[in-house]
Structure formats: C-alpha cells, structure tokens
Amino acid sequence: MQYSRRFSIGLVINPFAGIGGAVALKGSDGEQTRQKALALGATPKANQRVSTALRELKQLADQVHFITAAGAMGADVLDALGFSHDVVYQPSAEQTEASDTQAAVTAIQQHRPDVIVFAGGDGTARDVYQVIDDEQLVLGIPAGVKIHSGVYSISPKAAARVIENMVSGGLSSVRYADVMDIDEALFRQGTVKAKRFGEMLVPDELQYIQAVKMGGKESDELVLADMAAEIEERLDDEHLIVGSGSTINAIMQDIGLANSLLGVDWVHDGQVLAQDLTEAELYQRVTALPQGQVKLLVTVIGGQGHVIGRGNQQLSPRVLEAVGRENLWIVATKTKLKGLDGRPLRIDSGDEALDHAWSGMISVITGYHDEVVVRIEAVD
Known part of the structure; x- marks a missing residue:
C-alpha cells in the first residue's frame, strides 16, 4: 500500500512501558513484573504520552496517514484523536509482549513508512532494533522507566516537533544513534550495567533528540x-x-x-x-x-x-x-x-x-x- 500524497507514519506503542516506575519496580520487563505493577495499583501511561505528542499534530491531520497495530498498540489513540490510519497487526492477547512489538514493526515496514514512531523505554528500543531495516528512519517517544538510548526525543512534544518538521519538508539530515539498555535484574539489586546493542537511524534534531546517557560514577x-x-x-x-x-x-x-x-x-x-x-x-x-x-x-x-x-x-x-x-x-x-x-x-x-x-x-x-x-x- 502506497501513500504518495500523505506523509506516512508507522506507530507502535508498548502499552505497558514504564508501568513499574511509580511503584518502585525500576522497570517493566517481563510478564511477572507487569502483573506485580498492576497489582500494586500502577496504571499504563504510554498511550497518554503518545496522545500528548499527537495532539500537537492535529493541524496536520489531512497531511499524514498512520500505519499501526490494533488496540492499545496504536489504533486506540489514533481513533480517539481522529487520525487516518490502517491497522496491519493484531496482538493475540491484551497484555502484549516483546514479540508483539517486533511483529508490529515488521508488518509496518512492509508499507515503507516515512518514519516509524514507537513509544516505550530502552527495552522497546531493543525490540525495534531487532527487526528494523538499516535504512528505516525511526523516532522514539519516551514512555519507559529506563531511557538511556539516543533514539528517543527528549519529550512527547519534542517528538511532535520533529515530525512536524519532516512533514513540512524542513528536515533533511539524519544520523545513527545508539540503542542502549541495562540489565533490569541487576538494576533492581542496585547495579547499573549498561550495554550498547546497536544503532538506528533517527532525525538529526539535537535540540529535540536526547543524548545518550553518560555512564560511570563521578571520580572526583x-x-x-x-x-x-x-x-x-x-x-x-x-x-x-x-x-x-x-x-x-x-x-x-x-x-x-x-x-x-x-x-x-x-x-x-x-x-x-x-x-x-x-x-x-x-x-x-x-x-x-x-x-x-x-x-x-x-x-x-x-x-x-x-x-x-x-x-x-x-x-x-x-x-x-x-x-x-x-x-x-x-x-x-x-x-x-x-x-x-x-x-x-x-x-x-x-x-x-x-x-x-x-x-x-x-x-x-x-x-x-x-x-x-x-x-x-x-x-x-
């Protein structure tokens, strides 16, 4: 399916990204962690972060078309805001997993979007990296507990500004940014062990895209x-x-x-x-x-x-x-x-x-x- 007259945006949301943050679980990876977070009263906020970004693009609604996954992985937000979109992936269960993120990105890539926007944390960035084409432009909306990777905007509204620049033709340069993540099991024990997993192509808007977190303890x-x-x-x-x-x-x-x-x-x-x-x-x-x-x-x-x-x-x-x-x-x-x-x-x-x-x-x-x-x- 081609969208020659509209700017095409792939959208994938990890609905449970960041759910462990407010209840001190220091992450959201794993089904048991998510269930524990929900039991402690945590509420998913990734869709809210995406809504904050996309509301800034309402004036461009007739110029963009989204390619997304069903339900909380994207379609729900787009339906609520009235954006034109096609659903190309349906998760099999309400509690989505890393495999759903990867399957959704794979399905969306087949439609050659101008950019794939995903919402989550470092774990989500790793999931996207596993299946993304080297030349596919991506942009992350920060919604997780851990945001070490340089593929995320500094905020949801910053992501909207980057997309707006692209839609208007005002953004031409791109760069490869690091995908970073830490070991959540060690993280919960008080140890930060970050690792670089690769890189993805992102818009080169340094005032809107966050820098990779500096590692290591102060030595002075x-x-x-x-x-x-x-x-x-x-x-x-x-x-x-x-x-x-x-x-x-x-x-x-x-x-x-x-x-x-x-x-x-x-x-x-x-x-x-x-x-x-x-x-x-x-x-x-x-x-x-x-x-x-x-x-x-x-x-x-x-x-x-x-x-x-x-x-x-x-x-x-x-x-x-x-x-x-x-x-x-x-x-x-x-x-x-x-x-x-x-x-x-x-x-x-x-x-x-x-x-x-x-x-x-x-x-x-x-x-x-x-x-x-x-x-x-x-x-x-």
Whole structure:
C-alpha cells in the first residue's frame, strides 16, 4: 500500500512501558513484573504520552496517514484523536509482549513508512532494533522507566516537533544513534550495567533528540565530599526524600547513610527511615507533614540534563506539588553541568502545568557553600 500524497507514519506503542516506575519496580520487563505493577495499583501511561505528542499534530491531520497495530498498540489513540490510519497487526492477547512489538514493526515496514514512531523505554528500543531495516528512519517517544538510548526525543512534544518538521519538508539530515539498555535484574539489586546493542537511524534534531546517557560514577571524590558536607549541614529537623543516581549514592555514603542507589529513600534525624518507596508511600509521608518540612534531593542525568522524569517516576506531580519547588535540592558537579553545553536542566513530570510552573532559574549545589544558578525547563 502506497501513500504518495500523505506523509506516512508507522506507530507502535508498548502499552505497558514504564508501568513499574511509580511503584518502585525500576522497570517493566517481563510478564511477572507487569502483573506485580498492576497489582500494586500502577496504571499504563504510554498511550497518554503518545496522545500528548499527537495532539500537537492535529493541524496536520489531512497531511499524514498512520500505519499501526490494533488496540492499545496504536489504533486506540489514533481513533480517539481522529487520525487516518490502517491497522496491519493484531496482538493475540491484551497484555502484549516483546514479540508483539517486533511483529508490529515488521508488518509496518512492509508499507515503507516515512518514519516509524514507537513509544516505550530502552527495552522497546531493543525490540525495534531487532527487526528494523538499516535504512528505516525511526523516532522514539519516551514512555519507559529506563531511557538511556539516543533514539528517543527528549519529550512527547519534542517528538511532535520533529515530525512536524519532516512533514513540512524542513528536515533533511539524519544520523545513527545508539540503542542502549541495562540489565533490569541487576538494576533492581542496585547495579547499573549498561550495554550498547546497536544503532538506528533517527532525525538529526539535537535540540529535540536526547543524548545518550553518560555512564560511570563521578571520580572526583573531593567534590562529592564537599557536596555531602553541604547536605549534612543543611539538614536540621527536615525530612529528606533522597532520589536516585550514582552522585547521590556517593554523597549518602560519605554522610554514612545507606542508599538504595536506584530507588527513592526517606531520611530523618540522621537515619534512613525507609528505602525504595513507591509513589503512593511517598505521597502519604509528605502529606502527613506540614509544608516545608520535607526536602527533595535529586541530581542531574549526565549528558541529558533531566532532573525529574527519568528513572524517578516515583516523584509524581502530586508528590512534587506537596513538597514544593522551594524545597528542591539539586546536586551536580560543575563538570556535569558544563557537559550540557549550555542546554537547560529538564523536568518531565507528566504534568505540563507543573513542569512550566517549576521552570526558570534554579540553584544547583556544586560543593560546600558553593552553588551555581542554571535554568530548568519543561520538555515541551
């Protein structure tokens, strides 16, 4: 089937991508993990992320045609938004698997779309990579817990801008970007082991496509010790939500407190009171205390600049609102900030209004009594 008069877009959604994030499961791979996440009250949000992107393209509805899979893998979103589309793959069960993603991409490729858009995390990117043609242009919409791969846009709306540029003929250059993933079993045990699996062809829109996450722990022990001293001095009677990341892990170790590395912990009065909390547990604890008594400690993802929305989905919009922007403590080395090459820090909580409200200039702790002011922006 040829679509000579319309820009053709393949669409594949992993409906369960990111479902484990808010309930502290650190991933969504595997049927047992998804079932556990659902049992804990998690709700699938991948379709919502795709809807956010495609609503930005409504003005182009008469210029685009989608080729997709049935149900939650694509057709449901397109039906709801009124986009023209053909369904070329039907999953056999409601809970889709990696094999469904691969089968859907394979079926869509037969129709030679101008670009295949897929929504998920690093596991989904790996699934697509397994069957994608070398010369097929792809673009990922971030919807998973783990987003290390360079094939994703920095946000759903950023994906829409890339597609809009292509539809209008304003985008001509492309590049190959890395497909990365980590071992989820080791990830849940506190070990980050990332691996490059290959590369896929993506639009070369660097302001909209995220950089591959920089790996490895900070090596400058003096800087980390200085930041640890600053955090320890700031703590009085406050309760502290401790985010994830190797920088924060090193700070916590320097203070002498245990840290789950990849989860979200709760500290008060020099003790770790709870580890690896879910979104619901965090919200219950925050709202039980007066406003201002809870501080939130987070760090910056190297190479990307994300502060909220990558690997810490437990920090939901309602948790963030309950904490308050004025109680946010961001820690990062100056080397990491310089590595952003002038790009702002990023917030992608899933709530557009909150993200914009939290945008603006903000202080980042870079050492003992040492701060720099940088800009944080919503990932529109």
